[in-house]
Amino acid sequence: MKKIEELKWDSKGLIPAVVQDASTGxxxxxxxxxxxxxxxxxxxGETVFWSRSRQEFWHKGETSGHFQxxxxxxxxxxxxxxxxxxxxxxxxxxxxxxxCFFETVEGFSEDKKQ
Amino acid sequence: MKKIEELKWDSKGLIPAVVQDASTGxxxxxxxxxxxxxxxxxxxGETVFWSRSRQEFWHKGETSGHFQxxxxxxxxxxxxxxxxxxxxxxxxxxxxxxxCFFETVEGFSEDKKQ
Numbered sequence: 067m068k069k070i071e072e073l074k075w076d077s078k079g080l081i082p083a084v085v086q087d088a089s090t091g092x093x094x095x096x097x098x099x100x101x102x103x104x105x106x107x108x109x110x111g112e113t114v115f116w117s118r119s120r121q122e123f124w125h126k127g128e129t130s131g132h133f134q135x136x137x138x139x140x141x142x143x144x145x146x147x148x149x150x151x152x153x154x155x156x157x158x159x160x161x162x163x164x165x166c167f168f169e170t171v172e173g174f175s176e177d178k179k180q
Numbered sequence: 181m182k183k184i185e186e187l188k189w190d191s192k193g194l195i196p197a198v199v200q201d202a203s204t205g206x207x208x209x210x211x212x213x214x215x216x217x218x219x220x221x222x223x224x225g226e227t228v229f230w231s232r233s234r235q236e237f238w239h240k241g242e243t244s245g246h247f248q249x250x251x252x253x254x255x256x257x258x259x260x261x262x263x264x265x266x267x268x269x270x271x272x273x274x275x276x277x278x279x280c281f282f283e284t285v286e287g288f289s290e291d292k293k294q
Binding site for chain 1: 181182183184187196198200204205206207209210218222250252253254255256257258259261262263273274275277280281282283284285286287288
Protein backbone atom coordinates (compact mmCIF):
# COMPACT_ATOMS: atom_id res chain seq x y z
CA MET A 67 0.00 0.00 0.00
CA LYS A 68 1.54 3.28 -1.12
CA LYS A 69 0.51 6.82 -0.27
CA ILE A 70 0.00 9.42 -2.99
CA GLU A 71 3.04 11.24 -1.57
CA GLU A 72 5.23 8.19 -2.19
CA LEU A 73 4.57 8.10 -5.93
CA LYS A 74 7.34 9.32 -8.21
CA TRP A 75 6.18 12.41 -10.04
CA ASP A 76 8.18 13.56 -13.06
CA SER A 77 9.90 16.93 -13.42
CA LYS A 78 6.54 18.50 -14.25
CA GLY A 79 4.84 16.87 -11.26
CA LEU A 80 2.99 14.36 -13.44
CA ILE A 81 2.53 10.60 -13.63
CA PRO A 82 1.10 8.69 -16.62
CA ALA A 83 -2.22 6.99 -15.91
CA VAL A 84 -3.25 4.04 -18.07
CA VAL A 85 -7.04 3.91 -17.96
CA GLN A 86 -8.38 0.40 -18.40
CA ASP A 87 -11.95 -0.89 -18.63
CA ALA A 88 -12.27 -3.03 -15.50
CA SER A 89 -14.73 -5.40 -17.16
CA THR A 90 -13.11 -6.01 -20.53
CA GLY A 91 -9.45 -5.19 -19.86
CA UNK A 92 -9.44 -2.85 -22.85
CA UNK A 93 -6.98 0.05 -22.53
CA UNK A 94 -9.08 3.16 -23.04
CA UNK A 95 -6.65 6.03 -22.82
CA UNK A 96 -3.36 7.24 -21.40
CA UNK A 97 -3.60 10.56 -19.57
CA UNK A 98 -1.62 12.34 -16.88
CA UNK A 99 -2.29 13.12 -13.26
CA UNK A 100 -0.62 15.35 -10.72
CA UNK A 101 -0.93 14.95 -6.95
CA UNK A 102 -4.00 17.13 -6.78
CA UNK A 103 -5.85 15.43 -9.63
CA UNK A 104 -5.17 12.01 -8.11
CA UNK A 105 -6.48 13.28 -4.76
CA UNK A 106 -9.59 14.64 -6.52
CA UNK A 107 -9.99 11.30 -8.31
CA UNK A 108 -9.98 9.56 -4.94
CA UNK A 109 -12.37 12.09 -3.48
CA UNK A 110 -15.06 11.89 -6.16
CA GLY A 111 -14.48 8.32 -7.40
CA GLU A 112 -14.16 9.41 -11.04
CA THR A 113 -11.10 10.13 -13.15
CA VAL A 114 -9.65 13.63 -12.91
CA PHE A 115 -6.57 14.26 -15.00
CA TRP A 116 -4.22 17.18 -15.50
CA SER A 117 -4.51 18.49 -19.04
CA ARG A 118 -0.99 19.19 -20.29
CA SER A 119 -2.27 21.21 -23.25
CA ARG A 120 -4.73 23.35 -21.30
CA GLN A 121 -2.78 23.31 -18.00
CA GLU A 122 -5.91 22.68 -15.98
CA PHE A 123 -7.79 19.93 -14.23
CA TRP A 124 -9.75 17.73 -16.56
CA HIS A 125 -12.62 15.89 -14.95
CA LYS A 126 -13.32 13.32 -17.65
CA GLY A 127 -17.01 13.46 -18.60
CA GLU A 128 -17.63 16.92 -17.17
CA THR A 129 -18.75 18.19 -20.58
CA SER A 130 -19.56 14.91 -22.39
CA GLY A 131 -21.19 13.04 -19.52
CA HIS A 132 -18.78 10.18 -20.24
CA PHE A 133 -17.44 9.80 -16.72
CA GLN A 134 -15.12 7.00 -15.71
CA UNK A 135 -16.04 5.47 -12.35
CA UNK A 136 -13.02 4.29 -10.38
CA UNK A 137 -12.65 0.60 -9.58
CA UNK A 138 -8.99 0.55 -8.51
CA UNK A 139 -5.69 2.37 -8.90
CA UNK A 140 -2.44 0.45 -8.90
CA UNK A 141 1.13 1.75 -9.15
CA UNK A 142 4.01 -0.11 -10.73
CA UNK A 143 7.19 -1.37 -9.08
CA UNK A 144 8.97 1.94 -9.79
CA UNK A 145 5.98 3.96 -8.53
CA UNK A 146 6.16 6.10 -11.68
CA UNK A 147 3.08 4.89 -13.59
CA UNK A 148 -0.53 4.09 -12.69
CA UNK A 149 -3.13 1.67 -13.96
CA UNK A 150 -6.58 3.10 -13.27
CA UNK A 151 -9.30 0.50 -13.69
CA UNK A 152 -12.68 2.05 -14.37
CA UNK A 153 -16.26 1.44 -15.32
CA UNK A 154 -16.73 3.82 -18.24
CA UNK A 155 -20.00 5.68 -18.79
CA UNK A 156 -19.77 6.01 -22.57
CA UNK A 157 -16.79 6.24 -24.92
CA UNK A 158 -13.35 7.28 -23.68
CA UNK A 159 -12.29 9.06 -26.86
CA UNK A 160 -13.33 12.52 -27.99
CA UNK A 161 -13.85 10.96 -31.45
CA UNK A 162 -16.65 8.82 -30.02
CA UNK A 163 -14.54 5.66 -30.12
CA UNK A 164 -14.75 3.40 -27.09
CA UNK A 165 -10.97 3.47 -26.76
CA CYS A 166 -8.47 6.10 -27.89
CA PHE A 167 -6.23 3.32 -29.22
CA PHE A 168 -7.59 2.69 -32.69
CA GLU A 169 -4.66 3.62 -34.94
CA THR A 170 -2.61 0.72 -36.24
CA VAL A 171 1.09 1.44 -36.58
CA GLU A 172 2.49 0.41 -39.94
CA GLY A 173 4.09 -3.00 -39.86
CA PHE A 174 2.27 -4.08 -36.71
CA SER A 175 -1.15 -5.58 -36.68
CA GLU A 176 -3.18 -8.49 -35.47
CA ASP A 177 -2.94 -9.78 -39.04
CA LYS A 178 0.83 -9.93 -38.91
CA LYS A 179 1.53 -11.99 -35.83
CA GLN A 180 5.24 -12.54 -35.42
CA MET B 181 -2.55 3.10 -40.52
CA LYS B 182 0.19 5.40 -39.24
CA LYS B 183 3.89 5.37 -40.00
CA ILE B 184 6.45 5.45 -37.20
CA GLU B 185 7.45 8.90 -38.45
CA GLU B 186 3.92 10.20 -37.90
CA LEU B 187 3.90 9.41 -34.18
CA LYS B 188 4.29 12.33 -31.78
CA TRP B 189 7.51 11.93 -29.86
CA ASP B 190 8.03 14.06 -26.75
CA SER B 191 10.82 16.59 -26.24
CA LYS B 192 13.19 13.71 -25.44
CA GLY B 193 12.14 11.76 -28.54
CA LEU B 194 10.14 9.25 -26.50
CA ILE B 195 6.64 7.82 -26.46
CA PRO B 196 5.09 5.83 -23.57
CA ALA B 197 4.33 2.21 -24.44
CA VAL B 198 1.70 0.37 -22.41
CA VAL B 199 2.57 -3.31 -22.63
CA GLN B 200 -0.47 -5.55 -22.34
CA ASP B 201 -0.79 -9.32 -22.26
CA ALA B 202 -2.69 -10.08 -25.47
CA SER B 203 -4.38 -13.14 -23.95
CA THR B 204 -5.47 -11.86 -20.56
CA GLY B 205 -5.61 -8.08 -21.11
CA UNK B 206 -3.44 -7.55 -18.03
CA UNK B 207 -1.29 -4.42 -18.19
CA UNK B 208 2.25 -5.66 -17.63
CA UNK B 209 4.39 -2.56 -17.69
CA UNK B 210 4.73 0.99 -18.96
CA UNK B 211 8.03 1.68 -20.67
CA UNK B 212 9.32 4.15 -23.26
CA UNK B 213 10.35 3.83 -26.87
CA UNK B 214 12.13 6.12 -29.29
CA UNK B 215 11.92 5.85 -33.08
CA UNK B 216 14.83 3.46 -33.24
CA UNK B 217 13.59 1.13 -30.50
CA UNK B 218 10.15 0.95 -32.14
CA UNK B 219 11.81 0.14 -35.47
CA UNK B 220 13.89 -2.58 -33.76
CA UNK B 221 10.73 -3.90 -32.09
CA UNK B 222 9.14 -4.22 -35.52
CA UNK B 223 12.26 -5.81 -36.96
CA UNK B 224 12.67 -8.55 -34.35
CA GLY B 225 9.06 -8.97 -33.23
CA GLU B 226 9.92 -8.50 -29.56
CA THR B 227 9.75 -5.43 -27.32
CA VAL B 228 12.76 -3.12 -27.42
CA PHE B 229 12.51 -0.05 -25.21
CA TRP B 230 14.70 2.96 -24.54
CA SER B 231 15.94 2.89 -20.97
CA ARG B 232 15.68 6.42 -19.60
CA SER B 233 17.89 5.59 -16.61
CA ARG B 234 20.63 3.85 -18.56
CA GLN B 235 20.17 5.83 -21.79
CA GLU B 236 20.44 2.74 -23.92
CA PHE B 237 18.31 0.27 -25.82
CA TRP B 238 16.65 -2.29 -23.61
CA HIS B 239 15.66 -5.48 -25.37
CA LYS B 240 13.31 -6.93 -22.79
CA GLY B 241 14.38 -10.48 -21.94
CA GLU B 242 17.91 -10.13 -23.25
CA THR B 243 19.34 -11.01 -19.84
CA SER B 244 16.34 -12.71 -18.17
CA GLY B 245 15.03 -14.67 -21.14
CA HIS B 246 11.63 -13.10 -20.46
CA PHE B 247 11.01 -11.78 -23.94
CA GLN B 248 7.72 -10.22 -25.00
CA UNK B 249 6.58 -11.39 -28.44
CA UNK B 250 4.71 -8.71 -30.35
CA UNK B 251 1.07 -9.30 -31.26
CA UNK B 252 0.09 -5.74 -32.25
CA UNK B 253 0.98 -2.09 -31.71
CA UNK B 254 -1.74 0.55 -31.67
CA UNK B 255 -1.41 4.32 -31.27
CA UNK B 256 -3.99 6.57 -29.69
CA UNK B 257 -6.01 9.36 -31.29
CA UNK B 258 -3.29 11.92 -30.41
CA UNK B 259 -0.53 9.60 -31.68
CA UNK B 260 1.40 10.22 -28.46
CA UNK B 261 0.99 6.86 -26.68
CA UNK B 262 1.18 3.21 -27.71
CA UNK B 263 -0.51 0.00 -26.59
CA UNK B 264 1.79 -2.92 -27.33
CA UNK B 265 -0.02 -6.24 -27.08
CA UNK B 266 2.35 -9.12 -26.43
CA UNK B 267 2.67 -12.77 -25.61
CA UNK B 268 5.02 -12.70 -22.61
CA UNK B 269 7.64 -15.40 -22.09
CA UNK B 270 7.80 -15.22 -18.30
CA UNK B 271 7.19 -12.37 -15.86
CA UNK B 272 7.32 -8.73 -16.96
CA UNK B 273 8.67 -7.36 -13.70
CA UNK B 274 12.26 -7.50 -12.48
CA UNK B 275 10.79 -8.55 -9.08
CA UNK B 276 9.50 -11.74 -10.67
CA UNK B 277 5.90 -10.53 -10.61
CA UNK B 278 3.86 -11.22 -13.73
CA UNK B 279 2.94 -7.54 -13.96
CA CYS B 280 4.80 -4.48 -12.66
CA PHE B 281 1.48 -3.09 -11.38
CA PHE B 282 1.12 -4.69 -7.95
CA GLU B 283 1.21 -1.69 -5.61
CA THR B 284 -2.16 -0.53 -4.37
CA VAL B 285 -2.44 3.23 -3.89
CA GLU B 286 -3.91 4.18 -0.53
CA GLY B 287 -7.61 4.85 -0.70
CA PHE B 288 -8.07 2.92 -3.94
CA SER B 289 -8.61 -0.79 -4.12
CA GLU B 290 -10.87 -3.47 -5.49
CA ASP B 291 -12.29 -3.68 -1.96
CA LYS B 292 -13.41 -0.09 -2.02
CA LYS B 293 -15.51 0.13 -5.13
CA GLN B 294 -17.00 3.57 -5.50
